Every structure is written in structure tokens, then in C-alpha cells.
Amino acid sequence: MASDQPLADSPTSNVAEYSVGEISQAVKRTVEDAFGRVRVRGEVSGYRGPHSSGHAYFRLKDDRATLEAVIWRGTFSKLAFKPEEGLEIIATGKLTTYPGSSKYQIVIDAIEPAGAGALMALLEERRKTLAAEGLFDAARKRPLPFMPRVIGVVTSPTGAVIRDILHRIADRFPCQVLVWPVRVQGETSAREVAAAIDGFNALAPGGPVPRPDVLIVARGGGSLEDLWGFNEESVVRAAAGSAIPLISAVGHETDTTLIDHASDRRAPTPTGAAEIAVPVRADLEAHLAQLGARLAGTVSRLADDRRSRVRALARGLPQPDQILALPRQRLDGLDGRLRSSLDARLAERRGRLAALGAMLAPARLSEKVARDRQSLDRLARDLPLGLSRGLDLRRRELAHRAARLTTRTSQRLHGDGVRRLAQAVARLDRRAQDKAGDAASRIAEAARLLKSLSYQSVLERGYALVRDADGTPVRGSAGIASGDRLAIQFAGDDRLDVVADGKAPKNPGRQKPARPASKGGGQGSLF
Known part of the structure; x- marks a missing residue:
């Protein structure tokens, strides 16, 4: 290891000799001992966000110099305020050197804006950027539900804000309130608020945890730095993308954050958010009572008016x-006419029925058949003579016409006339035969009808016809007196003349009738 003491003096110079590492360490100790912890004011330059390692590297500069800066990963995650390109900040840290590149730098422990002006400039720039994306458009804002059943509140669970909201909701219109606890200040505030908004939206309707009908994001008043978490882009995008209508109540009435622009409704205070979210139940009940009274009065007046109109119309x-x-009178007249018409019609039909019955009597039918047979016989006798006379007349007429014709004409028409004459004779023969056949068919049909309706067919089945002295058929024994002469006719010409003695047989079923003495006509006793 190199010694901190200088090397032996060179025989050619009195200047101490150091290694590069010794110089770097000496400079490092000198800088750190001389400055220690410092606060440096400057503009962020060259900031590109955290490195892949989690550390952040950038520069602080002013109009005269540049200072390298580094924020270690553990410190960067705890910063409430993150550096941004072009932002003037006050960095607190330790001044040191980096021997690897012979540079000195500041290792930052904390960052704060250089002043409200810088924060406002950053806030305005961010507002313009998000507004250009349409996140603040009025067309995106949705109406709030009139009477929500569930209200979701995103705020700190221990502050006075949540107590004010719950108390105000309970006074106005009690309903279910779900609280999502978050930090409303500090480095993790923005992340927790955005996660809470997304979490409420992720709840399924009808699930075990009810989905809120409206959201309230609330926080008490504070400085611009204290409220900075509600200006973060993640919070603004979460509020703008919420499918549930959202009310922002951050700070006091004079405080404005970017979430206020993205929310569907801004409240001046958290208590005001509760008043916006729910109506006053007592006012609603009074209004409903008033509407009910007006409706009842309107219905009553309408009923009275309709009743009066109906009475007026009824009088007319x-x-x-x-x-x-x-x-009714016309119906009575028609009833009388119908009865007389039915009686007359019935009498007429009875008369026609009696007349038809008289026409169907055996004697009348026999007379009609006899007349028809005589007429048919006469026609049959006269038909050949008439046909012959007609043919002779036609022949004479043809001969007369033929004589009047010239020889040439007769020669020309002779063949045609002969053919026509032969055809006419054939037609006359066919017509005579057809008429004779039709007449014979009608006579045979009448004979069959007469036979089926004649009493002779009944007599042939073993019955007998009893007539009195006048030849009238006797229908019962009530009109026969003792000594009356009767005639009994059997099938064919078999007839028996008898005299009634007035004594009925004791066993009529076994009594045999007296047989006639002679077939032609005898006399005997009926009983």
C-alpha cells in the first residue's frame, strides 16, 4: 500500500513526489473535511431519470459553473420531490470526489424546490402537457349520481378529513361509506392515491365488496409542497381514467391541484365534497311530501272537473x-207479424201437404197411371202414322222443289239433295226412336213407382183391405156396427163379402178368419 508520506527528495528537485492515488485521496479528504454537508442551489441539467441500477446521475449548474450530482438508489426511492430537467432546486448532501475521473461531486440526500416560482412553473408546464392530451376536457366529465348507495373515500384514515366527511354524510343522507386508507403526503402519496382509485374501479358490481357509485379524493390544507403528490401525473391519469364519477377535495378553497382539473367535480373542502355527493334527506322528504300534496290536489281537481263534465254531458x-x-215498439210489431206469418205459413204448408197426400192416394195414382198408359198407347199408335205422313210430306216437298229446278241444276244438286234427304230421313228415324224410348222409360218408371206405392204390393205380403158398402177403406172397428156389409180384398182379385155381427172374438190372435165360399164373390161373417 502506498505511504501517505512523500517520497525521498529527488537529487535534482526539492518538490515532494506523490502517486496518483495519493493525490486523489488527499484531495478527497481535503474536500470532505473542508465542506462536509452542504446545501447547493442550482438548475438540474442532463437528468434522464434513474439509471438501470436505480441510481440517478445529473448535474447542477448556474451561470458560472457545473457540479456533478448523484443520488443513490436507497435515497432516490424516499425522496418526496423528484428532480426534473431544467428545475431549479436546493440539494442537500455531502461534497466528495470521484477519483476514477478526477471529478468532484455532491452525493444528494434531500431535494427541495428552489422556490414557489419554480414549482409553479413546473406545475403550469405539467398542466399544459396533460391538458393537450385532453385529460381536462369538459366533455369527459360525467354527472354525479343523485342518491349514491355506496361512496368510496380515498384519504388518510386518521385525520380530521375522514371524520368530517362521515359526519356530514350521516347528517345529510346516511349511506354506506368505504374508506381506502392512503398517505396524503410524502414520497409514496401519489402512488398510493393512484392505486386506491384504480382499486375502487376494479371492484366488480355485485361482488362481496360493493362497488362505489361515486369516489371522493380528499386531503386537508397545506403548502404547495405538501399537496404536490396530487399534482403527480400518475394521480391525474388515474382520476381521468376512473369509470366511477370522482370528486376532488384537496386542500382549502384557494388551493388548486391538477387532480381538480381531471376530476368530474371539484369541492372547495372535504366537507363540501360530502355535501356534493349526497342530498339532504329531510329536504327530499319535504319536497316529496309537497309533490305528493300537489299531485293529490291535482288529481282531486281533475276528478271533480271530469265528474262535472260527465254530469253535463249526461244531462244532454x-x-x-x-x-x-x-x-221496443218496432220489435213488438215485428213479433206479432212474425207469429201471424208463421201461423199462415204453417197452415199453407199443411194444406200443401194434405193436397200432396191426397195426390199420393193409391186410387189417384192408379188413375194417373192408367191415363198415362192410355196416352202412351195412343202416342205409340199414332207415332208410326205421323212419321210416315211427315216423311211423305217431306218427300212431296222435295219432289216439288226438284221439279222446279232446271235439268242442269238438278244434275248439279241431285247428289247433294239425295245425301241430304237420306240424312234427314235417318235423323227423323233416330228422333222417333229416341222419343219412343224416352216415353217407354217414363212409363216404366211410373209403373215401378205405382207398384211400390200401390196397396196391391202390401196385400201381396199377406195383408187384407177392408172396405165398407161405399167402397171406403175401414181403418178400425170403432166405426163398424152390427149388420154392416163389408168387403175384404186379398192379393190379386181374391175378395170376400161379409156381414159384421158385432161380436169380437175372445182370442183374436188364434181365431181363424172365415174362408169365402167361392173365389169370385161369396158372403160370410166377419167375426
């Missing part, structure tokens, strides 16, 4: 009996 309407009198 005729009575129901008057409206129904004419239709």
Missing part, C-alpha cells in the same frame, strides 16, 4: 227509456 243525453221506446 236522452233517457234510456226514450231511446229504447221506438225500437
Whole structure:
């Protein structure tokens, strides 16, 4: 190890000789002993943020000189105020040297702004930068809920701020309040406030921890340096990106921070934030009571007005009996006409039915069939003679017309006339045959109908027809007196004349009728 004492004097010079390390150590001890801890005022230059090792290297300068500066990693993380390029600061630390490059430097332990003017300049520059990104636009601000059920508060859990907020909410409109405890001053304040805002937004609706309907970020009054954590970019971006409406209540009414510009609503004080967040329950109840009374009065007046209008309209309407009198009278008249019409119609139908029944009597049908048969026979006899006469007449007419024609014409038309005459004769023959067939079919159909309706078919099934002396059919024994002459007709021409003796057989079912003496016509007893 090199000695701190100078080397032996050179035979050619009286100046002491040192090594480079000895000089560096001597300078280091001299600087540290002479200055120790110092406070240096200067402008930050060459600052690029912390190194990958966590240490920060930059320079402090003024209009005459430059001083190298370093902040070790452990110290940098604890600083409440971080250096920024171009910012004038007052750095407190130990002045030392760096032998590796023959430079002297200050190892900084604390930093504070050089004055309010510098902080305000930095604040204004940051405000302009964030405003240019649109984080402060009025169009991004959302309306607050009228009656929130859950309110999230980001503040210190031990200060007077949270007590004022809870007390004010309980007085105005009691609801659930969730407090996210944070430090509101110091080097970790900004990070904790931003994390609290993001944490409230990360809560799922309907989860075990209710999601707030509105957020309040609150802190009491203080200096610009005390409130600087609410000017940090991370806090401003968290407030601007919050999906939950946010109220900022940082400092007193005259204090302004960047979170006030990014929030949806700014409150002058934390107590004012509580008043903005919830309405006054008593005022709401009084207003609702007033609205209810107005509604009840309006409904009552409307009902009275409608009732009066209905009564007025009812007085203008005729009575129901008057409206129904004419239709009722008309209905009675139609009822009477309907009954008489039905009776007349029924009588007419009964008469027609009786007439049709009389027309369907066996005797009438027999007479009609006989007349039709005679007419058909007469037509059958006259048809050949009529056809023959018609053909002769047509032949004479054709012969007469043929005689009137010239020989040339007759020669030209002879063939056509012969064909037409043959066709006419054929058509006449076919028509005569068709008419004769149609007439025969009608006569056969009438004969079948007559046979089905004739009493002869009934007699052929084993029944007998009883007539009195006038030939009227007898329908029962009530109208037969003792000594009446009766005629009993069986199937075919079998007939028996009997005389009623007035004695009914004891066992009519086993009594055999008396047989006629002769088939042509005899006389016997009916019972």
C-alpha cells in the first residue's frame, strides 16, 4: 500500500513526489473535511431519470459553473420531490470526489424546490402537457349520481378529513361509506392515491365488496409542497381514467391541484365534497311530501272537473227509456207479424201437404197411371202414322222443289239433295226412336213407382183391405156396427163379402178368419 508520506527528495528537485492515488485521496479528504454537508442551489441539467441500477446521475449548474450530482438508489426511492430537467432546486448532501475521473461531486440526500416560482412553473408546464392530451376536457366529465348507495373515500384514515366527511354524510343522507386508507403526503402519496382509485374501479358490481357509485379524493390544507403528490401525473391519469364519477377535495378553497382539473367535480373542502355527493334527506322528504300534496290536489281537481263534465254531458243525453221506446215498439210489431206469418205459413204448408197426400192416394195414382198408359198407347199408335205422313210430306216437298229446278241444276244438286234427304230421313228415324224410348222409360218408371206405392204390393205380403158398402177403406172397428156389409180384398182379385155381427172374438190372435165360399164373390161373417 502506498505511504501517505512523500517520497525521498529527488537529487535534482526539492518538490515532494506523490502517486496518483495519493493525490486523489488527499484531495478527497481535503474536500470532505473542508465542506462536509452542504446545501447547493442550482438548475438540474442532463437528468434522464434513474439509471438501470436505480441510481440517478445529473448535474447542477448556474451561470458560472457545473457540479456533478448523484443520488443513490436507497435515497432516490424516499425522496418526496423528484428532480426534473431544467428545475431549479436546493440539494442537500455531502461534497466528495470521484477519483476514477478526477471529478468532484455532491452525493444528494434531500431535494427541495428552489422556490414557489419554480414549482409553479413546473406545475403550469405539467398542466399544459396533460391538458393537450385532453385529460381536462369538459366533455369527459360525467354527472354525479343523485342518491349514491355506496361512496368510496380515498384519504388518510386518521385525520380530521375522514371524520368530517362521515359526519356530514350521516347528517345529510346516511349511506354506506368505504374508506381506502392512503398517505396524503410524502414520497409514496401519489402512488398510493393512484392505486386506491384504480382499486375502487376494479371492484366488480355485485361482488362481496360493493362497488362505489361515486369516489371522493380528499386531503386537508397545506403548502404547495405538501399537496404536490396530487399534482403527480400518475394521480391525474388515474382520476381521468376512473369509470366511477370522482370528486376532488384537496386542500382549502384557494388551493388548486391538477387532480381538480381531471376530476368530474371539484369541492372547495372535504366537507363540501360530502355535501356534493349526497342530498339532504329531510329536504327530499319535504319536497316529496309537497309533490305528493300537489299531485293529490291535482288529481282531486281533475276528478271533480271530469265528474262535472260527465254530469253535463249526461244531462244532454236522452233517457234510456226514450231511446229504447221506438225500437221496443218496432220489435213488438215485428213479433206479432212474425207469429201471424208463421201461423199462415204453417197452415199453407199443411194444406200443401194434405193436397200432396191426397195426390199420393193409391186410387189417384192408379188413375194417373192408367191415363198415362192410355196416352202412351195412343202416342205409340199414332207415332208410326205421323212419321210416315211427315216423311211423305217431306218427300212431296222435295219432289216439288226438284221439279222446279232446271235439268242442269238438278244434275248439279241431285247428289247433294239425295245425301241430304237420306240424312234427314235417318235423323227423323233416330228422333222417333229416341222419343219412343224416352216415353217407354217414363212409363216404366211410373209403373215401378205405382207398384211400390200401390196397396196391391202390401196385400201381396199377406195383408187384407177392408172396405165398407161405399167402397171406403175401414181403418178400425170403432166405426163398424152390427149388420154392416163389408168387403175384404186379398192379393190379386181374391175378395170376400161379409156381414159384421158385432161380436169380437175372445182370442183374436188364434181365431181363424172365415174362408169365402167361392173365389169370385161369396158372403160370410166377419167375426
